[in-house]
Amino acid sequence: LLDSMNEKAQTVESLSSKITEYLSGLFSAGVLTEEQANQTAGIMYVLSDVERMGILCNDIADSLEDKLAKKYKYSKDAMKDLEKSLKVIEEMYSGAIDVMTSGNQDSAKKIRKRREKVLDLDIEMRKGHMERVSKGKCAANMTASLNNILHSVDRMGNCCVNIADAVTGQTKL
Secondary structure, eight states, rough: HHHHHHHHHHHHHHHHHHHHHHHHHHHHOOOOHHHHHHHOOOOOHHHHHHHHHHHHHHHHHHHHHHHHTTTOOOOHHHHHHHHHHHHHHHHHHHHHHHHHOOOHHHHHHHHHHHHHOOOOOOHHHHHHHHHHTTHHHHHHHHHHHHHHHHHHHHHHHHHHEHHHHHTTTTSOO
């Protein structure tokens, strides 16, 4: 999971940099019509959320790697919950890609509904962690790290919704 997240994040960051450089070159060359400039600005808006997803993946991977290096382990329940949450984010991101390539309004609606699921999972995971801490099944010193991971997952959900909204015209660019 960690290797996959890091690999995807590095690919996104590299691609994002190349696209941003290209689009900036178009702006600076003055070759775009007003409509093309607006479309390009929209692409850059979406691109920033795609890039942010890569950064957040790195943040999660770093948090998990740090705990592994220090020989701390999340409980099996915590890891199962986290995997479930990341699976929803993966579905949202795939949906965002679908919206970008097809403009599919139904995919955009599904992304917004999945966003609610991510919020519900976040609350469940925080409660579950605190219950495990109170029962001695999880270390209290894992709370800050888990909260950082959950915050990143939450922000990833926001990015997916932002992408869908921007592409479907629900966001003013």
